[in-house]
Amino acid sequence: MEIVICESTEEAARRAARAVVDALAVRPQAVLALPTGNTPRPVYAELVRLHAAGGVSFARATVFNLDEYLGLPAGHPASFRRFLSEALLQHVDLPAQRAHAPSATEANLDVAAAAYERAIAEAEGIDLALLGIGRNGHIAFNEPGAPFDSRTRVVTLSDATRAANQPAFGAEPVPKQAITVGIATLLEARRCVLLATGAAKAEAVAQAFEGVVSEQVPASALRGHPNLLAVLDRAAASRLTRSPG
Ligand code: GLP
DSSP: OEEEEESSHHHHHHHHHHHHHHHHHHOTTOEEEEOOSSTTHHHHHHHHHHHHTTSOOOTTOEEEEOEEESSOOTTOTTOHHHHHHHHTGGGSOOOGGGEEOOOOSOSOHHHHHHHHHHHHHHTTSOSEEEEOOOTTSOBTTBOTTOOTTOOSEEEEOOHHHHHHTGGGGTTSOOOSEEEEOOHHHHHTSSEEEEEEOSGGGHHHHHHHHHSOOOTTSGGGGGGGOTTEEEEEETTTTTTOSSSOO
């Protein structure tokens, strides 16, 4: 596990973007699993900037969204598919047929979840999973209690997560359920990069990297990953006691 503590949020975002660029440099056909949320926004802005400057191409890459709310109509402003499209995909050269998102509107969601897992396997697995972290330690939508051997499936969101994500919904209620890749799916990625910025994430980061490895702290599962990079800004790292910097 490598923990990099950056002086600023912007520097942390640039460092995480560099991890994506490096993955594509080593393997232009890299399979990326990408998160939504406020944290990765500046990462995507940096990738868009680098792409416009000729510094990175997604032409041969494949992208899997990590998760999606259940039941949102296509194009809903809070949909994660729409988020990733607007933040990154429509500004880079990734072919549309290689941009995957969990299907969250199908009648049989278990079948859709199994199909998503199969699509990842058919793409020969994830080369790089970029992850954020929830204030309760969740990764993707794997909430506290999620089994470490979980796969893509339907999950029930915690009240805390629904409250944290309320701003994207305005006055509308946040869906109670989502479809998410599982923790086992993420642990099989050849590289995981967790990005956390801001003081609101400091406790979750400390629990994940210095607390007990437990299904109550989903991000703590990453400590069992052989190739994990955690990119933090000073605020997110402020409750770590043992890490460098
Ligand atoms: C969301 C997503 C996660 C994300 C987390 C943190 O609910 N499912 O993938 O890491 O919340 O989001 P933010 O970066 O906005 O704090």
